[in-house]
Amino acid sequence: MMTAFLVSMILTLALTAAIERFLIPKLKSIGMGQKILDIGPRWHKNKEGTPTMGGLGFMAAATVVFVPFLLLFWGEESLPLVLAFAYALVNGAIGFVDDYTKFVKKQNEGLTAGQKYLLQLLAAALYLGGLTALGRFQTALVLPFFGVEIEFGIAAYVIALLLLTGMVNSVNLTDGVDGLASSVTFVVSAFYAVAAFALGNGSLALLSGIGIGCCVGFLVYNFYPARVFMGDTGSLFLGGLVCGMAFLSGSPLMLLVIGIVYLIESASVILQVGCYKLTKKRIFKMAPIHHHFEKCGWNEIRIVVVFSLVTFLFGVIAYFTWIG
Template sequence: MREPMIIMAMAVSFFVTVILSPLVIPFLRRLKFGQSIREEGPKSHQKKSGTPTMGGIMILAAIAVTTVWVAPHFTPVSTGTYLLLFVTIGYGALGLLDDLIKVVMKRNLGLTSRQKFIGQLVIAAVFFAVYRQSGFSTALHIPGTDRSVELGVAYGVLLLFMLVGSSNAVNLTDGLDGLLAGTAAIAFGAYAVLAWNQGQYDIAVFCVAVVGAVLGFLVFNAHPAKVFMGDTGSLALGGAIAAVAALTKLELLLVVIGGVFVIETLSVIIQVASFKMTGKRVFRMSPLHHHYELVGWSEWRIVVTFWTVGLLFAMLGIYIEVWM
């Protein structure tokens, strides 16, 4: 029976994060690795300045340990699992470099947009090269049907777009205490169900390892947060969920299951486009969660609302693929 491995993977990942956090957080504080808050952000966020960041290293450690240690005891580990770890750690390392520059320079800007984009692109390109050489399908599955469209080399372009776009979208969502940790747990939980339904048990284990890690992190990241995951965590999670979508051949469902990330990104695009074309802003501030802050919603109310919306999107994604 493979069911116990799901519970064990989630539990191991959760406890690794929970055990590491009381050790790592004081260490980050001693190193003065505190978050710098941008001046143009909501005024209420200024009190968060100095809160330890780069907590994503605990998430990465929990995912890696759980996937490498637990999965082989229950199911053969495929090339797909190692690809997932490569993307997760690769994007996490890129985020760690970004965070280090921020804390060393004592400002809210780390890598330039160009530098970050090149790094994301290189990792995505390596992923696709190994993906194709390993014989994975380059067909695009149509959710809720048995149909697929063969893309060939063009699938590489889709993968690059997915990995870069998803990592940035998830990064934008990381703006309130517990917001990303909760929405990521829900989204990866949905993909765990779908991977399990396909019989891709090693990918399901990876997904629940992520769920356990971010829930363990949420113990310390819930409002008022004692630590932030930083780009170390957010870029890693964004790249990982796009890679999971590719390996489960549920690429298009990423737009549904990651609906909260899509909405947050669209709010930024709409805001920038509107201001450039008309000189007016659609939202009081973007991404969207900041708009609701300035409207007067409490931080906890915004986070719970977004979690609920994320859960509805996840359920819709599962329904489309499994029951339609």
């Protein structure tokens, strides 16, 4: 298991770095540059034109590494792993359609929010349907911190749908500062790697190794100052990947703890919009919350470091709460 983990991680990292080096000039040559909204932080304007859709690079690298490993180690336990990776790819494809639509229309909006969520909901439903068909979906869920298992029955499907679509979109919202989404997701993937070895879960070890490789390989070009952005293609793929890890672990709700930064990013947007609609006042200087800290004077590197450390801290808490 250790060998498979290390080889998958190193190969994905190396391939991601190599593909991105080739992909970045190609994206530049076709004008696939990021559009910056006027409502965003004014200092982000100098990022306009930075190539986006860089997520294609680590999606390709992950697939190239995943398929041979799947063929080499195919067994009965491989099907849930295939479903998890396929779920990530489908979300990446949704992100690609969104990014490509923005490029074709020459505007900052691709798919509408409704279209995107409907497609994500369909992807999540198909994933859960596949797990159910394999007998791998548990309607009894363990609550984080309490260690209590509660039978939710049919309501477990609603909870799972909300978890999947909510987390995928939360990872997407986290991708607003150079290196933030990839750094936080690196820590999340590393947590699931440690959990995989503690649980003796080979499928989780492989998927988390690929996740680490994607994030670190991409950070070579995405850390401040970023030479490429992952786009919705990359952020939705990573969102699907961490959700796949959560379900492979057997305790999907633990993602609510280890993925605390994702939740805070989403919650800040929900609170900001809700408060403004009710009172015409804003809670934060800007949402998602990483932009609030930017407006408070934090530089991008500080935000990435602090948010990653928070993720690490909650990963430690999750580990000792869950595995001990």
